[in-house]
Amino acid sequence: MDQQEKALPLLEASAQLEPTNASVRYRLAKLYRKMGRMDDTKSEVEPYHKYKDRKGKLRAVYKGLLIQPDETRADENPEEEPHGKN
Amino acid sequence: MRIAERIHRGTAIAERMRSRIVILRSVVALSFFGLSGMMAAQMGTPTPLSPAERQKAEAERTATGPVANYPQLVDITKSTGIVFDHKSSPGAKFIAESMGGGVALIDYDGDGWPDIYFTNAQSVDMALHGVKSRSALFHNNHDGTFSDVTDKAGVGYPCWAMGAVVGDYNNDGRQDLLVTCLNGVVLYRNNGDGTFTDVTEESGLAADKGWATGAAFGDYDNDGRADLFISHYVDFHLDNLPVFGSSKACKYLGLDVQCGPRGLKGVPDNLYHNNGDGTFTDVSKLAGVDDAERRYGLTSIWSYFNNDGKLDLFVTNDGEANYLYQGDGAGKFEDVALLAGVAANEDGVEQANMGVAIGDYLHSGRMSLAISHFDVEYTALYTNEGGMNFTDNSIASGIARGTQGYVGWGDAFVDFANNGWQDFFQVNGHVYPQVDSTHTATHYLEPKLLFLNQRDGTFQNISRRVGPALEIPQVSRGLAVGDLFNDGRLEAVVENLVGEPMILRPEGGPKNHWVSFRLEGVTCNRLALNARVRVTAGDLVQLGEVTSGGSYLSQNDLRLHFGLGSHESVDQAEVLWPDGKKETLTHLAADKFYVVREGQGVVASKLPEHSANLP
Numbered sequence: 001m002d003q004q005e006k007a008l009p010l011l012e013a014s015a016q017l018e019p020t021n022a023s024v025r026y027r028l029a030k031l032y033r034k035m036g037r038m039d040d041t042k043s044e045v046e047p048y049h050k051y052k053d054r055k056g057k058l059r060a061v062y063k064g065l066l067i068q069p070d071e072t073r074a075d076e077n078p079e080e081e082p083h084g085k086n
Numbered sequence: 087m088r089i090a091e092r093i094h095r096g097t098a099i100a101e102r103m104r105s106r107i108v109i110l111r112s113v114v115a116l117s118f119f120g121l122s123g124m125m126a127a128q129m130g131t132p133t134p135l136s137p138a139e140r141q142k143a144e145a146e147r148t149a150t151g152p153v154a155n156y157p158q159l160v161d162i163t164k165s166t167g168i169v170f171d172h173k174s175s176p177g178a179k180f181i182a183e184s185m186g187g188g189v190a191l192i193d194y195d196g197d198g199w200p201d202i203y204f205t206n207a208q209s210v211d212m213a214l215h216g217v218k219s220r221s222a223l224f225h226n227n228h229d230g231t232f233s234d235v236t237d238k239a240g241v242g243y244p245c246w247a248m249g250a251v252v253g254d255y256n257n258d259g260r261q262d263l264l265v266t267c268l269n270g271v272v273l274y275r276n277n278g279d280g281t282f283t284d285v286t287e288e289s290g291l292a293a294d295k296g297w298a299t300g301a302a303f304g305d306y307d308n309d310g311r312a313d314l315f316i317s318h319y320v321d322f323h324l325d326n327l328p329v330f331g332s333s334k335a336c337k338y339l340g341l342d343v344q345c346g347p348r349g350l351k352g353v354p355d356n357l358y359h360n361n362g363d364g365t366f367t368d369v370s371k372l373a374g375v376d377d378a379e380r381r382y383g384l385t386s387i388w389s390y391f392n393n394d395g396k397l398d399l400f401v402t403n404d405g406e407a408n409y410l411y412q413g414d415g416a417g418k419f420e421d422v423a424l425l426a427g428v429a430a431n432e433d434g435v436e437q438a439n440m441g442v443a444i445g446d447y448l449h450s451g452r453m454s455l456a457i458s459h460f461d462v463e464y465t466a467l468y469t470n471e472g473g474m475n476f477t478d479n480s481i482a483s484g485i486a487r488g489t490q491g492y493v494g495w496g497d498a499f500v501d502f503a504n505n506g507w508q509d510f511f512q513v514n515g516h517v518y519p520q521v522d523s524t525h526t527a528t529h530y531l532e533p534k535l536l537f538l539n540q541r542d543g544t545f546q547n548i549s550r551r552v553g554p555a556l557e558i559p560q561v562s563r564g565l566a567v568g569d570l571f572n573d574g575r576l577e578a579v580v581e582n583l584v585g586e587p588m589i590l591r592p593e594g595g596p597k598n599h600w601v602s603f604r605l606e607g608v609t610c611n612r613l614a615l616n617a618r619v620r621v622t623a624g625d626l627v628q629l630g631e632v633t634s635g636g637s638y639l640s641q642n643d644l645r646l647h648f649g650l651g652s653h654e655s656v657d658q659a660e661v662l663w664p665d666g667k668k669e670t671l672t673h674l675a676a677d678k679f680y681v682v683r684e685g686q687g688v689v690a691s692k693l694p695e696h697s698a699n700l701p
Contacts (some may be wrong), residue, residue, distance in 0.1 A: 026434025033425045034475055041425060046432060063334055 007031055015044075022051040117200045117657035133226070135464075135487055140211055140285030143487035146547040153538060156503050157595030158553035159578070163588050167231040168202070174561075174584045175209035175218040177519060179330040181346035182268055182322050183209050183227050185299070187563030188639025189581040191570075192223075192261050194239065194276055198357055198604075198692070199226040199569045200643050201235075202668075204581055205247035205265060213246060213324055221247050221265070228695070231573060241265075241282050244272035249564065249639025253303030253312045255289070256364055257339040257612040264314065265621055266298035266639065271316060281533070290365045302635030304388030305611045306373075306397045307417045308665055312611045312634070315375070317383030318353035318399050322347055330418070339526070344517045347404050352380030355401065359417075374411070374419045375399065381406040385442045387636040388616055389453050391426075392474045395666055396555065397616060402439035402457055412474060414642030416558050428455060428468045432478035437463045441565070445499025446629040447508045447539055451620070456485070457495025458638070461528060465489035465497070465512060469543070485510065485537060488547035490533050493517055496565025496638040501574055502536075504598035504649030507643040510537040513580050515561030531559030534580070562588075566691055568643025574600045574677055574694045581640070599650040599676035605632055608684040610665040618662040623653035650676050 008031060014024045029044035135143070152158065175183045186207035189198040206219040220242045224232035236242040245267030252261050260276035274282035286292045296318040303312040328350060331342025331425050336350030355377040358366035370376035376384065381403035391398045396415035402408050407429035411419035423429035430436045438460035444453045452470035459465055464486040468476040480486040492514040499508035514532035521528045534556040537545035549556050564581035570589070571577070578590040601621065605614035618631045630646035650656070656674040663669070663684050671687060674680065681690040 023435070026430070027432070029425065030427050034471075045386040045424065052434065 004031060005036060019047070020051045020053055020054075022048050025051065032083075088563065090498040097503075104422050105473055119494060121294070122653055124591060127527070135481065139481065139487045142484070142540065143490075146484075146488060149352050149548075150549060151551060153551050155505070156538070156548070156552065157575075157592035159502065159536070160553055160593045161555040161556050161558070161588055162577075162591045163232075163586065164262045165230060166589055167233070168224055168589070169234070170204050170222050170224075171585060172206055172582055172587070173208060173212065173692050175211065177330075178517070180210045180327060181320065181342055181344050181350070182246070182297070184206070184583065185319070185563075186248050186639070187581045188247070188266070188442050188641075189564040189566045189579050189587065190250035190252055190263065190641035191566045191568040191579065191643045192250075192252045192641065193644075194223065194261055194263070194282075195225070195259060195280060196278070197226075197228075199572060200570055201226050202232060202566075202570075202579055203250050203263060204587060205244075205250050205564075205639070207268075208246045209255070210324065210327065218243050219246075221250075221651075223495075226570065228572075235280065238280055239282055239628070240284075241274055244274070244284070245269060247272075248299055249301065251301045251303060251612075251635045251641045252614045253314065253634050254384045254611070254616065255303070255312055255314070255360060255366075257311060257610055259606075261613070261644075263553045264301050264303070266301050266316065268297050268322065270294045271295065271298050271301065277368060280490070285364070287311070288364065290367065291358065291370065294356055294358075296518040298700060299383060300385035300387075300398075300635055302386045302388055302633070304397055304399070304615055304634060305360075305664055306357075306388070306413055306419075308397075308415065308610070309360075309362070310607070310609055310611055310665070311362050312613065312615055313360045313390070313400060314358045314366060315355065315386050315401075316358070317355045317366045318377075319382055319384060319404070321353050323522075324504065334467075338518055338521070339524050339528075340521045341518070341524065343520050347382040351599075352377075352382050354378065354380050355383050355386075364452045369417070373417055373453060374421075375409070377401075377409070379406075383411075384440055385636065385638055387442055387444060387633055389444055389631060389633065390618075391453060391470065392472070392618070393452060395663070397664075400442060400444075400455065403436075404440065405436065405438050410474075422474055423661065426474045427476040427478060431463075431480070436464065439466075440493075441495050441497045441512075441634055443497040443499050443510070444631070444633065444636065445508045445588055447499050447510070448543060449507075449606065449627055449629075451627070451629055453629070454657070456497055456499065456512075458489075460499045461491055461493050461516065463490070463511075465494050467510075467655060479543065481661045482543045483543060484547070488535060488549070489543075491527065492535065494535075496562045496569045496580070496640055498565055498578070498619060498637055498642065499645070500567045500578070501649040502576055504575065504600045505596070506598075506623070506628060506649045506651045506653075507539040507541055509539045511535070511565070511567075513560075513562035513565045515563065515583060518581055527580065529559065531561055531584075533557045533559055534562065538612070555588070557590070559585050560584070560588065563638055564640040565637045566640045566642050567637075569645065569647055570678065572692075572695045574602070601650060601652055601656050601659075601674060601676055602679045603630075603646045603661075604644070604679065605646070605661065605663075605690075606683040607665075607682065608665065608686075610684060611645060611668075614663065614684070616664045619648075619663070620660040620661075621648045621650075622658045623650045623656050625649075626651060626653065645679070 025048035328345035336345035410423035
């Protein structure tokens with residue numbers, strides 16, 4: 001069986017199970033384009049951009065909240081004196 | 087500990103616990119958006135390769151013994167007499183101090199031997215104190231050595247230089263030099279007497295003020311004159327310097343590092359139309375390549391990616407989607423990178439795209455792309471399937487497993503063995519000197535990487551099996567490939583961010599045949615940029631294209647070189663001129679240099695230099 005035909009039902013099922021997954025949307029858009037299904041391609045590009053952008057925003061929030069490694073260590077040993085202090 | 091301090095610490099810990107809950111919520115949200123794997127790549131941990139791939143990588147890395155029928159790559163820098171020191175700042179506290187180091191092969195005196203131009207950069211401290219750094223032009227002495235002719239040529243102090251590319255903007259048959267700078271570009275007109283004149287102002291290119299990186303000449307509208315695309319990076323000013331380690335965007339593995347490109351404003355790219363009177367006009371917006379999103383542009387290259395005879399343009403963007411501008415041949419472009427599959431990796435994740443190599447490594451008659459990346463990623467190999475469809479074969483080809491962990495820059499498809507199949511070569515070097523303090527496997531100085539084309543779509547990492555030179559760790563940036571000694575073998579010239587360059591020469595290995603073409607345009611642009619030659623020798627059918635720019639901030643030899651393996655002649659060489667004309671040459675003897683003029687066929691040929699005269 002052609003690899004594209006094999007991939008198609010799997011990717012379509014993935015998109016149904018996880019509709020906000022930008023990666024799946026991207027792969028599906030690429031596959032539709034290779035198969036010449038341009039309308040389907042276009043309909044996948046929009047959610048790809050949407051969920052990729054949301055992912056970017058969430059990533060920024062996550063990064064902004066990251067605890068530095070030394071702070072993490074202090075958390076885990078609250079009775080221990082911070083390094084370099086008396 | 088005093089009670090007040092304990093209360094204060096207790097409050098702080100509670101605050102951090104609350105933060106953790108928020109983080110957990112974010113992680114749940116990120117998982118919901120299918121991020122678990124991709125987030126890792128973005129947050130500083132490697133894009134995971136399968137255990138099988140990791141095993142193969144280790145096997146290749148530890149394999150010993152020379153590669154059958156393959157030369158050793160020898161460091162001949164010393165014997166060339168080239169002395170050049172690229173200035174850098176030991177701490178590299180600003181992004182501008184990490185990105186420079188381009189090298190151009192330019193036959194500035196038209197003697198048929200490639201000369202070498204190395205760009206030089208300043209540090210912020212040097213710039214603030216008015217101390218310049220000297221770029222250098224080295225004349226090829228035809229005996230394996232080079233002489234510094236910078237002062238006579240007048241090309242020593244263009245600017246805080248990044249890269250250099252070659253074009254012939256006035257179609258006078260002399261190779262001109264375009265230097266990209268932290269603050270615009272400098273265009274040097276070749277006067278034909280060993281000197282250059284800075285014509286930036288009179289050409290209209292002085293209007294280009296941003297941090298220019300990878301430029302490329304190409305005649306996009308087929309009017310016979312080479313136009314110029316200039317990619318731009320970030321908005322960086324000495325009077326408003328981003329402070330080292332000052333924000334989350336200036337951290338790496340918990341270390342304070344230089345800021346950027348994230349967090350800094352990008353600078354839009356520009357396309358300049360050649361007016362034919364020595365001046366250029368900015369047509370970026372009109373053409374549709376004005377980079378309205380201000381992505382962090384690094385490298386550009388022109389080619390016919392869908393083989394339709396209408397010039398397309400590829401631009402790498404650092405940490406953002408690449409551009410693949412499909413040309414209509416009449417001056418308009420449309421970005422098709424996303425659906426072509428070259429904007430991002432196979433998961434749709436945008437990467438830190440640095441250098442770019444194009445080549446027909448599969449003998450498919452189509453130009454594929456290899457893009458070097460940051461250490462947590464890997465070099466991307468996009469195989470051109472035709473019809474503006476590319477497949478990300480980074481993992482399947484074996485390129486990913488060998489390149490992950492390195493910060494890649496200049497790269498090239500190159501046939502060091504002259505066997506008719508292009509291998510892949512990449513130079514590396516980290517961005518942050520501070521990584522050496524992490525005591526991890528990541529280092530500031532990195533080795534170079536060579537991958538053997540296995541002729542089935544896969545590559546084998548042979549970096550440690552071609553002599554010790556590639557293992558010498560350096561902070562490399564630029565890479566230019568060409569036949570420096572006119573003996574039918576390709577050398578690699580590497581410019582390093584820190585210190586001296588390295589010149590690598592293939593020695594030993596099989597005595598394979600080869601052929602080389604220098605193309606001269608008559609009605610098309612004089613340097614025949616983007617002309618193609620399809621060479622058939624027995625079962626070997628190869629495609630080459632004359633290109634300006636590419637690699638990273640660098641310029642390869644403009645001659646097209648083809649390895650022929652055991653074939654003693656070329657059955658057919660089909661020249662596809664950029665203006666659409668075709669010319670077919672037949673029964674050419676191997677091991678010769680041919681000069682082909684548009685419409686006139688072979689106008690000169692030359693035997694190689696005798697190896698006794700060479701290093």
